[in-house]
Amino acid sequence: MGDAARRLDQAGEPDVVRRLIARPIRLEYSQHLAEEAPPEAVADEPAPDGEADEVRDVAALEAELALLKAVLDAERREAASLRARLADPAAGSDPADGLAVRERWAALVDELLLRLR
Template identity: 45%
Template sequence: MAQAALRIVDDEIDTGLVRRLMARPLRAVPDVAAPPEAPASAPVAIATTVTAAAGEVSRLKAEVMVMKAVLGAERREAERLRACISRIDGAEPLSAEAQAVRDRWAALVDHLLNEPR
């Protein structure tokens, strides 16, 4: 899926972002770490931490949106390929006139290929 996105030469998709998302290990349970002891000037540090966390959350939301776009493009492409295959597999039988035309063309091509040069 993501390999198809990497092959797209389009400025809209950041291939570095797709590579990072492919390489990122998924964790079902987040790592739980004990919060550090806050000094007396904690409100400034907490505000900075909250701002950094909000920036990280917005970056992660953007990455999720990109991955959803990649998955959607892959689904649309798979559906298009399935439709093409079903058209090829489920071709209607030829009418008698169409078979006659096809046979004439086949005979002409065969004659041209087997004709001495």
């Protein structure tokens, strides 16, 4: 059981981060940007919407960062609860429930065996 837990701990972490950070490349979006690329700005003329675009970009990045942090936090909490359940399997279930399930399976097996005779 300890070996399985160690293998699970060693194998899980890089995939979670890679899955959350890696994004699919959207070809339509990149082609759209290439078609509408503005000509290079002349140094004499300041860009009129440059600051507004930067503010929007920063706000979008902050929202994305908050979302990634929330997802990572949820993943960590879920992993911790799974580890706790694996460490103490009796804590998550009532022993009476386990006995009831066992009795139902035993009755089903007995019934199937009696039918074969």
